Amino acid sequence: MLNFEEFPLLIPQDDTGKVYEGYLTMKNEDYKIKIKIQDGGDLRHTVVETEWKIQVIINQYWPILKKRLAQCNNLGSFLKDLVNIVENELKQEDLYSNCSLIHYLVQQLQTIGWNRLKSIDTSFEKVILVINDYKDRQHLLKLHFNSQNLSAEPKCQSDLPNKFLYHWNKQNGLKSLVHQFEESLKQYEEFWDEMEEIDSNTWILDPEQPRFNCAYRRIVIGPNVSIQINVDAKQPRNFPECIFLGADQLINPLKEKLNENLLLWDLNKSLLSNLETVLDVTFPSPTNSKKEDFSVECGICYAYKLELSTPDIVCDDKRCSQAFHQHCLYEWLRSLPSSRQSFNTIYGECPFCNKVRSNFMNSRQLV
Ligand SMILES: [Zn+2]
Ligand SMILES: [Zn+2]
Structure with missing residues (x-):
């Protein structure tokens, strides 16, 4: 009988130990196999049937395997030899297919x-x-x-x-x-030219290191107030989608300016210069300010980055204007008995100035 521990996937089909069916593991893959010892149990009359890919290799090596069958005194050691031979052959095939890939790549890279x-x-x-x-x-x-x-x-x-x-x-x-x-x-x-001009002349809060595929920027306008622009990469000079981030008192005047000046948008001018014109601002830049003045930490966890988010919820009170991560503020307010929640909105006190704030779940302001 076969040792079950050595070949756990091969199941004897009767009590004689002459017929087995199941799987043989070779190079980490299980191949379906059927083994039958014919004619009174003499190992030399063993028949192996398996999947086509493996059968081809076995047939090719059958003269050698037959010799092994004559020498082996049990089926287990024969199967180990068979596995060795097949695995070796499979390795050669891998090597060969890699060789042809290398050959192909070398040829291609030369061109x-x-x-x-x-x-x-x-x-x-x-x-x-x-x-x-x-x-x-x-x-x-x-x-x-x-x-x-x-x-x-x-x-x-x-x-x-x-x-x-x-x-x-x-x-x-x-x-x-x-x-x-x-x-x-x-x-x-043209898109990268526009973005490059913005990246080198303003402070970008998000993304921290813009990649070429990134079409949005959160640009600092002042302390605790910023604008996120979502640019159309195919038409980068078009008016982008704009989202203001900051306390209402700070962003409402900016929104008004933008509405007043929208007609001044000029496709012959760069995206940066158009933004400054319609918002009537000069963005703080590396030549006249430090980034630390603007990348404010979250007032709860004292970090700037929380996984992928930045502190983009700001206290409504202009004198406070403390920024928080949405997640941090939500957890904070939820833990206070004085807070109340209805649907997506939670009402509660700012952890800094104790002013009651509302609607913070939706405080990203869309134009
Ligand atoms: Zn936080
Ligand atoms: Zn506050």
């Missing part, structure tokens, strides 16, 4: 220039290319090849603000892909 290769992983499946736009900004194009199927198109991930749409042509492979990516970069160059 686009090795200087564009940023990194490649040990399986040779994940490749990162770096491609410059006309202002020499470096963009990353991450490719994921399938070593089992070289003609399949690689999966692409890029830093474009919208999904990179491409057509995969195996013949011209990377060369054609890089060309298509360069064409896509051109569509966003």
Whole structure:
């Protein structure tokens, strides 16, 4: 009988120990297998039936396996030999398929220039290319090849603000892909120019380190007041969606200005200069201020970043104007017996000035 601990997935089909069915684990995969010892139980008359992929290997090595059958004194040690041989062969196949992937990649990289290769992983499946736009900004194009199927198109991930749409042509492979990516970069160059001007001339509270695919910015207007703009990457000079963050007394005058001046929006001017015109402000910038003056910590947890959120709920009282994370303030107010909640709104006292505030769940002000 087979040792159950060595082959737990092979089940004897009768009491004689001559027929087994179940699975054999090879290279971490379970393959269905049926083993039958014919003609009175002589091991030399063993028949093995299994999945096609493994059967091909067994048939190829059958003369050797047959010799082993004659030498082995039990089925268990024969099966160990069989597993060894098959696993070895599977390893060769992997090596071979990787070899052809390496070969293919080397050939492809030569056509686009090795200087564009940023990194490649040990399986040779994940490749990162770096491609410059006309202002020499470096963009990353991450490719994921399938070593089992070289003609399949690689999966692409890029830093474009919208999904990179491409057509995969195996013949011209990377060369054609890089060309298509360069064409896509051109569509966003104006967008990156606009964002670059904003990033270098204002204080950005969020995101902390804007990436090329990020189309929003939360720009400081003054202490405890900021504006978030959501820019259309394809039409970056259009009037963006604007969300004000801050106490009502601070943001209401800004909203009024914006409504009054909207007609002054001029598509021939940059996004930054249009924003300053319609809001009638000059954004504080690295040349005339320090970021610490504006990136205020949450009044409850004393941190700036809480997971992904920044303190964007501000006390309504202009003299207080303390900022909080939405989550921190919600938990704080919920723990106080004096707070009350109705639907999405919780009413309670500001932890700093004790003024009763309301509606803080929706205090992001949409224009
Ligand atoms: Zn907090
Ligand atoms: Zn307050």
